[in-house]
Amino acid sequence: MITLNVDLGDRSYPIHIGSGLFADPSLLAPHIRGTQAVIVTNETVGPLYAAQVEAAIGSLGKKVSTVTLPDGESFKHWETLNRIFDALLRQGADRKTTLVALGGGVVGDMTGFAAACYMRGVPFIQIPTTLLSQVDSSVGGKTGINHPLGKNMIGAFHQPQAVIADIDTLKTLPPRELAAGMAEVIKHGAIADADYFAWIEENIGALNACDPELMALAVKRSCEIKANVVAQDEREQGLRATLNFGHTFGHAIEAGMGYGEWLHGEAVGCGMVMAASLSERLGFIDVETRARLAALVRAAQLPVVAPDLGEARYIELMKVDKKAEAGSIKFILLRKLGEAFVTTVPDADLHATLQRAVIHPPAEPDVA
Numbered sequence: 001m002i003t004l005n006v007d008l009g010d011r012s013y014p015i016h017i018g019s020g021l022f023a024d025p026s027l028l029a030p031h032i033r034g035t036q037a038v039i040v041t042n043e044t045v046g047p048l049y050a051a052q053v054e055a056a057i058g059s060l061g062k063k064v065s066t067v068t069l070p071d072g073e074s075f076k077h078w079e080t081l082n083r084i085f086d087a088l089l090r091q092g093a094d095r096k097t098t099l100v101a102l103g104g105g106v107v108g109d110m111t112g113f114a115a116a117c118y119m120r121g122v123p124f125i126q127i128p129t130t131l132l133s134q135v136d137s138s139v140g141g142k143t144g145i146n147h148p149l150g151k152n153m154i155g156a157f158h159q160p161q162a163v164i165a166d167i168d169t170l171k172t173l174p175p176r177e178l179a180a181g182m183a184e185v186i187k188h189g190a191i192a193d194a195d196y197f198a199w200i201e202e203n204i205g206a207l208n209a210c211d212p213e214l215m216a217l218a219v220k221r222s223c224e225i226k227a228n229v230v231a232q233d234e235r236e237q238g239l240r241a242t243l244n245f246g247h248t249f250g251h252a253i254e255a256g257m258g259y260g261e262w263l264h265g266e267a268v269g270c271g272m273v274m275a276a277s278l279s280e281r282l283g284f285i286d287v288e289t290r291a292r293l294a295a296l297v298r299a300a301q302l303p304v305v306a307p308d309l310g311e312a313r314y315i316e317l318m319k320v321d322k323k324a325e326a327g328s329i330k331f332i333l334l335r336k337l338g339e340a341f342v343t344t345v346p347d348a349d350l351h352a353t354l355q356r357a358v359i360h361p362p363a364e365p366d367v368a
């Protein structure tokens with residue numbers, strides 16, 4: 001097992017990464033406050049893993065119950081969140097009750113938000129079971145739900161007590177979901193570590209095949225990168241926005257297509273190709289760098305041609321992005337592989353990028 005630390009003063013917490021961890025009582029014990037814990041999971045993950053987590057918490061002498069949510073991005077909204085509150089109140093959960101998020105990013109974001117709100121804040125633990133949630137969403141304390149008009153628009157910063165990332169859970173993950181997680185892995189290399197990016201390029205075949213040793217390395221390096229950014233800028237006053245590379249376009253795709261039609265990682269993969277194209281158009285990166293990124297996204301079995309929502313709709317959706325200020329859309333661009341920055345862009349360049357990506361995509365999409 002490897003343990004990293006997210007350094008946030010008295011709210012610092014460990015990220016445990018390894019095999020055979022998700023139901024290890026010794027990892028849960030230090031972080032379960034009070035006399036009871038409530039596991040929040042969904043109808044896919046619950047039957048696979050909840051009984052073992054319940055048994056582990058029970059062995060600590062704590063009362064434990066499980067709330068099972070419907071599965072999918074389309075359920076990341078108020079009504080589902082309310083089901084968590086209903087269950088907590090019915091169970092007599094108090095201020096020391098610890099919530100345990102058992103699942104992917106959707107369960108993690110909603111459980112974290114429920115923990116931020118219930119009685120104005122209770123502790124929670126992240127047990128991420130998708131690649132995406134292990135490399136990204138379980139770390140950093142962004143929690144929330146979607147609104148029909150915009151992605152993750154209602155939420156709170158609320159850090160977990162601990163993250164327990166068990167690589168074994170990836171064995172049951174469908175290939176499409178594994179690919180979606182690779183988008184955020186590629187993102188971490190692209191924005192922060194050119195050597196990591198090159199390592200992903202070299203090992204993409206084995207990563208696609210979910211080789212356990214390589215997966216553990218990818219989870220570790222991605223969590224190091226994310227933890228380092230979060231420690232410097234927890235509430236996204238500057239640097240943290242670089243973690244949004246590909247998300248200005250990506251969130252527009254998710255909301256515009258209807259949540260769940262494109263997976264978050266798929267939308268981010270395509271969004272990174274669009275952001276790289278914009279970076280090239282503005283002269284920050286060369287054609288080879290843009291092509292390397294697009295080729296890697298494609299090699300990770302992710303889409304590189306954007307859906308045609310229409311230019312006006314893309315712009316309308318992107319204006320709802322949380323980075324936008326006074327209606328002005330901000331993008332994360334690449335200065336080179338391993339270095340990203342936040343900026344506004346001229347309308348004409350955005351127009352040309354959307355035309356290229358959506359309206360008239362090249363026959364060999366952006367990989368040549």
Ligand SMILES: NC(=O)c1ccc[n+]([C@@H]2O[C@H](COP(=O)([O-])OP(=O)(O)OC[C@H]3O[C@@H](n4cnc5c(N)ncnc54)[C@H](O)[C@@H]3O)[C@@H](O)[C@H]2O)c1
Nearest residue numbers: 044104105106107129130132133136137142169172173264
């Ligand atoms: N908070 C953050 O910093 C952050 C970062 C990135 C993404 N996100 C959010 O995370 C969400 C995407 O997360 P995701 O990709 O994990 O999607 P997800 O939570 O929908 O999980 C993907 C699918 O895999 C299933 N699943 C989960 N674990 C499994 C396992 N071990 N075996 C079999 N099936 C399993 C789920 O039931 C679901 O059907 C989006 O809502 C996105 O906005 C948040």
Ligand SMILES: O=C(O)C(=O)C[C@@H](O)[C@H](O)[C@H](O)COP(=O)(O)O
Nearest residue numbers: 136140142151152240243244247322
């Ligand atoms: O942690 C962050 O900061 C990120 O931007 C990570 C993203 O991968 C993630 O999708 C996040 O939820 C997006 O944040 P948002 O503030 O744009 O909703």
Ligand SMILES: [Zn+2]
Nearest residue numbers: 184247264268
């Ligand atoms: Zn993301």
